[in-house]
Amino acid sequence: MKRNNKSVMNMVGLAAVVGLLVFSSLSFGEEAYDEGTYGPQAPIVWAKPVKGVVFVHKIHTMDAGLTCDNCHDKLFEMAAGTAEKNADFTMDSLYKGKYCGACHDGQMAFAANTRCTSCHAGVKGYNRLTGAAPQGKAPVKH
Amino acid sequence: MKIDDLEKLENEGAENLPSEERRRFLRFGLAVTGVFVGGSVLSLTSARKAQSDMGPVPATGAFPYKPHYTMVIRQNRCIDCERCLEACAKTNNVPSYGYRTTILQREREIERGAKERVFMPVLCNHCNRPPCVRVCPTTATYKDKKNGIVMMDYKRCIxxxxxxxACPYNARYFKEENRAIDKCNFCYDTRLSKGESKTACAAACPAGVRIFGDLTDYDSEAYKLIHMPDKVVWVLRPETGAMPNVFYMND
Incomplete structure (x- = not known):
């Protein structure tokens, strides 16, 4: 009787946990972002050769269905910020099919020479994303 | 006065009218609409004038200066890398609290709720009818008679x-070091007068956004760009009647 009681309590506990899981997944209605599957959640922000170029993993993996090995390590090294150290990390290289240009060719994804500001957030975007203070906006002294 | 005579007068713009003048004009407008209500529409603008007001680009040959300097901004190419701002500040000794040119930013809703960033480089428009020159009490700011650049004589500025x-484009700032107003002069003193063909900002732009040129040179890139029949060209705040010389387009 005593043992039975305990197992009943276990069953109730398990049901509660399962229920909670099902309920939470139903109520949020979307898959949680898993960095192991989809890559880092924080945007990658390049500063060279021009400041403020933004790459978001979620848009490419979770939303567009790409896997890690679609881009790593052939197009991009795993370590963030490696590409911008290369001298050929330029728009010209992209037009020749390197880096982002492998897909952004106008067929698979929008061409690299269109919709510039989709990826380029500029100095203003760079400061916003990295929390850097905008330069040249010192208060006026009178 | 006949319409032909009226056309010969120079448009002084509406922003400098005394309020009494405004009131008289409004009363006149009310009288006209009162008389003509339900009747035919009266146009006080002659058809010839209306035609010439169709676009912001002046008719070929109607450029008053030689060279007639212009800047064409291919807005969709701007990525706010701000190399132009750095080059301008360095070339023209612009302090950190002011600017001769800057880049504005806004977000625009496009299809399916997506948003698009738009960067808009702005600078002095070197207007054909510059409101700043009109209001200056000491003629410290003036429009160069030969090349039409709106310049500053710092010594005269109080x-x-x-x-x-007065500037519709917010293109001026007070420079503490000079104790005078400073503004873009298309790098006239720092580059153009020394034989350079481009302003510092245009030379620094990696994306071909800022195309500096001479509208009286029909072979120049700037002239060709704003006369492409399949492109829309616009200017900022055309309603002020200042006739700006900085043109915007997307390509």
Whole structure:
């Protein structure tokens, strides 16, 4: 009787946990972002050769269905910020099919020479994303 | 006065009218609409004038200066890398609290709720009818008679900032070091007069956004760009009647 009681309590506990899981997944209605599957959640922000170029993993993996090995390590090294150290990390290289240009060719994804500001957030975007203070906006002294 | 005679007068713009003049004009407008209500529409603009007001680009040959300097901004190419701002500040000794040119930013809703960033480089428009020149009490700011650049004579400037208030483009700032107003002069003193063909900002732009040129040179890139029949060209705040010389387009 005593043992039975305990197992009943276990069953109730398990049901509660399962229920909670099902309920939470139903109520949020979307898959949680898993960095192991989809890559880092924080945007990658390049500063060279021009400041403020933004790459978001979620848009490419979770939303567009790409896997890690679609881009790593052939197009991009795993370590963030490696590409911008290369001298050929330029728009010209992209037009020749390197880096982002492998897909952004106008067929698979929008061409690299269109919709510039989709990826380029500029100095203003760079400061916003990295929390850097905008330069040249010192208060006026009178 | 006949319409032909009226056309010969120079448009002084509406912003400098005394309020009495405004009131008289409104009363006149009310009288006209009162008389003509339900009747035919009266146009006080002649058809010839209306035609020439169709676009912001002046008719070929109607450029008053030689060279007639212009800047064409291919807005969709701007990525706010701000190399132009750095080059301008370095070339023209612009302090950190002011600017001769800057880049504005806004977000625009496009299809399916997506948003698009738009960067808009702005600078002095070197207007054909510059409101800043009109209001300056000491003629410290003037429009160069030969090339049409709106320039500053720092020695004459008393720092009253009336030109800052008059400028429709917010293109002027008070430079503490000079105790005078400073503004873009298309790098006239720092580059153009020394034989360079481009302003510092245009030379620094990696994306071909800022195309500096001469509208009287029909072979120049700037002239060709704003006369492409399949492109829309616009200017900022055309309603002020200042006739700006900085043109915007997307390509």
């Amino acid at each position: 720092g009253c900032k009336t030109c800052m208030a």
